[in-house]
């Protein structure tokens with residue numbers, strides 16, 4: 001059995017763990033990405049359509065004539081061999097749900113790690129209310145380094161800092177003139 005993947009942990013790690021746990025003999029084929037300057041010349045890219053994979057991707061597993069891509073399909077293939085897919089219908093349903101839930105969970109981390117500026121609209125509201133509280137009581141977020149970092153990071157975003165330095169920026173007054181604070 002050959003498991004092929006980039007020379008990283010990535011999507012291969014659960015497969016490696018399952019192969020080890022089940023005592024399955026396997027060899028690894030590790031493609032190097034770090035040293036490659038031209039992706040088109042990468043070993044994987046050069047051979048991906050020559051391997052007989054229906055949907056070429058990494059990781060892939062070759063077990064005799066069986067050629068599998070999609071990390072969950074690979075896990076399930078090994079799991080099936082070792083009766084690790086649940087026995088009853090109820091167990092199988094739970095396993096299927098958890099399989100997809102684990103992938104959703106994984107992809108959330110992948111997204112955050114590849115695009116740390118990933119934000120939702122709530123970040124904008126959270127920034128504003130924290131900034132206002134900081135203006136109201138300047139020391140109030142001192143005990144919270146994570147919030148300070150969040151504010152600094154937010155203000156450092158290119159489009160936000162450009163806006164904050166532009167004539168369009170309107171930080172004051174915060175409230176209408178009937179307010180006891182923030183009307184200046």
Ligand SMILES: N[C@@H](CCC(=O)N[C@@H](CS)C(=O)NCC(=O)O)C(=O)O
Nearest residue numbers: 010011056057058059069070071072
């Ligand atoms: N859904 C696929 C995703 C596979 C995937 O995105 N593989 C990435 C590495 S994590 C890759 O570089 N594939 C090679 C390619 O796109 O040519 C799986 O679970 O296996």
